Amino acid sequence: MRRLFYLLALLLSLSCTNSGGNKPTYNRDIQPIIQKKCIGCHAEGGIAPFKLTTYDDVYGQKRSIQGAVVSRTMPPWKAAKDCTEYKDDFSLSDDEIETISGWVDGGGAEGDAADSKESVESESAGLSRVDMQLSMPEAYTPQISPDDYRCFPITWPETSIKYVTGFHVQPGEPKIVHHMIAYLVPSGNDSELAALEAEDALPGYTCFGSPRAGDVISWIGTWLPGTSAVNLPPELGLKVQPGSSIVLQLHYNTLSDQGLQDLTTMDLKLEDDVTKEAIVVSWTNPSWVNSTVMEIPAGESDVAHTFSFDPSLYLSAFTGGVLQNILPVTLYTAGLHMHLRGSHGKLEIERSDGSHECLLDIPDWDFHWQYSYEFADPKVFNPGDKLSLECHWDNSESNQPEINNAKVASTTLYWGEGSTDEMCLGAFLVSQ
Numbered sequence: 001m002r003r004l005f006y007l008l009a010l011l012l013s014l015s016c017t018n019s020g021g022n023k024p025t026y027n028r029d030i031q032p033i034i035q036k037k038c039i040g041c042h043a044e045g046g047i048a049p050f051k052l053t054t055y056d057d058v059y060g061q062k063r064s065i066q067g068a069v070v071s072r073t074m075p076p077w078k079a080a081k082d083c084t085e086y087k088d089d090f091s092l093s094d095d096e097i098e099t100i101s102g103w104v105d106g107g108g109a110e111g112d113a114a115d116s117k118e119s120v121e122s123e124s125a126g127l128s129r130v131d132m133q134l135s136m137p138e139a140y141t142p143q144i145s146p147d148d149y150r151c152f153p154i155t156w157p158e159t160s161i162k163y164v165t166g167f168h169v170q171p172g173e174p175k176i177v178h179h180m181i182a183y184l185v186p187s188g189n190d191s192e193l194a195a196l197e198a199e200d201a202l203p204g205y206t207c208f209g210s211p212r213a214g215d216v217i218s219w220i221g222t223w224l225p226g227t228s229a230v231n232l233p234p235e236l237g238l239k240v241q242p243g244s245s246i247v248l249q250l251h252y253n254t255l256s257d258q259g260l261q262d263l264t265t266m267d268l269k270l271e272d273d274v275t276k277e278a279i280v281v282s283w284t285n286p287s288w289v290n291s292t293v294m295e296i297p298a299g300e301s302d303v304a305h306t307f308s309f310d311p312s313l314y315l316s317a318f319t320g321g322v323l324q325n326i327l328p329v330t331l332y333t334a335g336l337h338m339h340l341r342g343s344h345g346k347l348e349i350e351r352s353d354g355s356h357e358c359l360l361d362i363p364d365w366d367f368h369w370q371y372s373y374e375f376a377d378p379k380v381f382n383p384g385d386k387l388s389l390e391c392h393w394d395n396s397e398s399n400q401p402e403i404n405n406a407k408v409a410s411t412t413l414y415w416g417e418g419s420t421d422e423m424c425l426g427a428f429l430v431s432q
Contacts, residue, residue, distance in 0.1 A: 023102070023103075023106045023109065024099050024100075024102050024103035024106065024109075025103070025109045025110060025111025025112070025115065026055050026058060026059070026103070026108065026109065026110045026111055027055075027110060027111040027112060027113060027114075027115040027116040027117075028111050028112070028115035029099050029103060029111075030058065030099070030100060030103050031055075031058075031116060031117060032117045033092070033096050033099065033100065034052050034058060035117070036090075037075050037090050037091075037092060037096075038052055038074070038075060039052065039053065040090075040228055041228075052065075055110050058108075059108050059110075062103075062104045062108050063104065065100065065104070066100060066101050066104040066105075069092055069096075069097050069100050069101070070097060070101055072091070072092075072097075075090050075091060075092065076366065076368075076369040077089060077090055077091035078362050078364065078365070078366060078369055078371070079360060079361065079362060079371075079373050080361040080362070080363050082358075082361075083358035083359070083360060083361040084357075084358055084359065084360075084375060084376075084379075085375070085376035085377070086373045086374055086375060086376055087374040087375070087376050088374065126168055126228070126229040126267075127166045127167075127168050127229045127231060127267055127269050128166065128231055128269065129166075129269050130168075130267045130268070130269065131268060131269055131270040132157075132267070132268040132270060133265055133266070133267050133268070134154050134182070134246055134248070134265065134266045134268065135154075135263065135264070135265040135266075136152045136172075136203065136204070136248060136250075136262075136263055136264055136265070137152060137154070137203060137204075138203045138263070139172070139203070139261045139262065139263040140152075140202065140203045140204060140250070140261065140262055140263075141259065141260065141261045141262075142176060142252040142254055142258075142260075142262075143202065144206075145254045145258065146253055146254050146255045146403065146418070146419065146420065147178070147251065147252070147253055147254075147417065147418040147419055147420075148206075148251075148252040148254070149206065149207050149208045149249065149250070149251050149252075149417060150203075150204045150205070150206060150207065150249070150250050150252065151196070151204050151205055151206075151207035151211050151212070151247050151248065151249045151250075152203065152204040152247065152248045152249075152250070153185075153193040153196075153197065153204070153213075153245050153246075153247050154245065154246045154247070154248065155190075155245055156240055156242070156243070156244040156245060156246055158240070158242060158270075159242050160242060160272070161239065161240070161241060161242065161272075162239075162240050162270045162271070162272065163237025163238060163239055163240070163270065163271045163272070163273065163274045163277070164220045164221070164232075164237060164238040164240060164268055164269070164270060165231070165232045165236065165237045165238075165269050165270065165271050165274065166229065166230060166231040166232055166268070166269035167182070167220065167221035167229070167230055167266055167267065167268050167269070168228070168229035168230070168266065168267040169182075169221055169222070169223035169227070169264065169265075169266045170264065170265050170266070170267070171223060171262065171264050172261075172262040172263035172264045172265070173260045173261065173262040173263075175256070175257045175260060176252045176253060176254055176257050176260050176262060177223070177250060177251070177252060177262060177264060178251040178252060178253040178419060179222070179223060179224045179251050180221075180222065180223040180248060180249065180250050180251070180264060180266075181219055181221075181222050181248075181249045182219060182220045182221040182222070182246055182247070182248055182249075182266060183210075183211045183216050183218075183219060183220075183246070183247040183249060184216065184217070184218045184219065184220050184238075184240060184244060184246060185211060185213055185214040185216055185244060185245040185246070185247050186214050186215060186241070186244055187241060187242070187243030187244055187245075188214075188243070189213050189214035189245060190245070192213045192214065193213050193245060193247070196212060196213060207247075207249055208417050211247040211249060213245075213247070214245075215320070216247075217279070217319060217320035217322070218238065218279050218280060218319075218320065218322070219280045220238050220240065220246065220268075220280075221266055221268070222280070222372075222427075223264075223266075224335075224337070224370035224371075227370065227371060227372070229267075230372065231269070232278065232332075232429070233332055233374075233378075235274060235275035235276050236274060236275075236276050236277075236278040236332065236429070236431055237271055237273075237274035237276075237277065237278060238277075238278055238279065238280070239277050239322075248264065248266070250262065250264060251417075253419045255401065255402070255403050255419065255420075256402075276431040276432075277322055277431065278322075278332070278429055278430065278431040279319050279322045279323065279429075279430060279431070280427060280428070280429055280430075281318065281319060281427070281428055281430055282425055282426065282427050283347075283387055283389060283425070283426035283427070283428065284307065284389065284423075284424060284425045284426065285305075285307035285309075285389070285424075288305070288307075288415045288424065289415055290415055290416070291414070291415060292414050293414075293415075294414055294415045294422070294424065295412060295413075295414060296341070296393050296395050296412065296413040296414070296422055297395065297412050298395060298410045298411050298412045298413075299395065299396060299397060299410050300393075300395050300396065301394050301395070301396040301399075302343070302392055302393075302394065303392065303393045303395060304390065304391065304392045304393075305390075305391055305424055306388065306389065306390045306391075307388070307389045307390075307424075308350055308386040308387065308388035308389070309386055309387060310383070310384060310385060310386045310387070311387065312325060312326050312327075312383035312384070313325055313326065315327070315329070323430065323431075323432050324432060326383050327383070327432055328380050328381065328382050328383070328432070329380070329381045329430050329431075329432055330378045330379070330380055330381075330430060330431050330432065331359070331375070331378060331379040331380075331381060331428050331429070331430050332374060332375060332378050332428075332429045332430065332431070333372045333373060333374045333375065333427075333428060333429040334347050334359045334360040334372070334373055334375070334426065334427070334428055335360070335370065335371060335372040335373065335426065335427040335428075336360055336362055336365075336370070336391075336425070336426055336427075337370060337423055337424075337425040337426075337427065338365060338367070338391055338393070338422060338423055338424060338425075339367060339419055339420075339421065339422050339423055340367050340401045340419060340420065341393045341394055341395050341399060341400075341413065341422060342365040342367065342391065342392070342393055342394075342422070343364075343365055343392045343393055343394040343399075344361075344362055344363050344364065344365050344392045345361075345362050345365060345389075345390060345391040345392060345424070346358070346360065346361045346362070346388075346389075346390045347359040347360040347361075347387075347388065347389055347390075347426045348388045349379065349381055349385050349386070349387060349388070350385060350386040350387075350388050351382075351385050352382070352384035352385055356388075357379065359375075359379060360373055360426075365392075372427065372429070387426075389424060389425075389426050391424035393413070393422060395410055395412075395413060396410060397409070397410045401419070401420060403420075408420070
């Protein structure tokens with residue numbers, strides 16, 4: 001009996017020893033996850049409030065990291081898993097969450113330096129190549145509060161047709177940059193742009209809603225909170241003609257920070273030719289825009305507006321001839337945009353046979369994390385199908401933003417350009 005007791009004790013001891021030897025360590029288990037899923041934001045100069053580039057960085061934030069990953073607050077992948085599959089999904093797997101949590105609970109050991117995997121590639125990597133950088137001509141301090149829309153024209157320097165195949169917007173002051181859109185303005189609008197710039201002595205000109213110049217059809221780049229570099233699918237490019245202008249429209253929001261100066265830049269990857277010309281299109285109900293049709297009553301905790309329509313007969317006019325009418329369209333990415341009271345939203349294709357195909361479902365909208373999600377397999381929209389958009393808002397008293405450190409009262413909302421107004425907008429990268 002005593003011999004059996006000692007044998008059981010020995011086996012238990014060996015089991016504990018093996019378990020202890022397999023405890024997660026930073027160098028072997030945690031660093032690869034951090035580098036692959038987190039470092040794109042949590043680096044020096046990144047949009048995150050602290051960096052996670054060393055063991056000391058991670059160890060000092062270990063409890064915060066544990067709470068964020070267990071709750072799936074971070075990394076901030078907002079797309080629902082049961083909608084469709086996307087490329088470069090940087091959300092954590094159950095095993096990765098368990099590994100991080102176990103490492104924290106086990107004391108956060110650094111481990112053997114020989115186990116370090118410095119070469120793990122971040123899933124928020126930058127452009128594969130930078131061929132041009134566009135920048136605001138000079139720094140600008142917002143003058144209108146709480147929302148200042150300012151446009152900065154840039155003459156396109158190339159003398160032959162180029163195709164933008166990737167872009168990376170770098171806000172000069174992320175604390176006040178709400179979003180940026182790079183509009184492509186066709187040639188022949190130089191005098192109009194110059195007149196707009198002469199409206200006042202400040203850099204650029206005021207431009208709520210649109211660049212106010214030319215027949216703008218396309219964007220060549222965007223930035224919203226949480227976005228990083230965008231490399232287009234290999235066969236695609238956004239066409240830019242010689243003589244064009246690029247207008248960087250910056251929406252500054254100074255609800256929390258005032259008196260800050262911004263100098264935003266955009267890196268571009270270019271090609272002389274591509275297999276398919278692509279275009280970025282936005283999708284919304286035209287009757288909602290700058291009207292009272294999209295009403296969100298004060299105090300309501302769940303208000304929904306939906307829109308579905310087949311644009312096949314209007315594709316050419318809608319895209320300046322890039323797409324042809326009554327032909328199938330290939331969709332490569334999907335993005336959704338609302339403001340501060342958004343709660344959830346969805347984009348889908350209503351097929352002509354009555355079936356529905358989910359493109360993007362955001363069940364827990366967060367204004368600070370807005371992405372363009374690239375489909376693992378591009379979607380085909382056929383004539384006769386409808387493109388559907390659905391947005392929900394929580395306009396209750398408890399879900400109001402703060403202005404000057406005081407929560408505002410709930411008021412009835414409509415479509416508007418300001419952060420304290422609302423929108424419901426889809427955006428797609430498409431080609432034929």
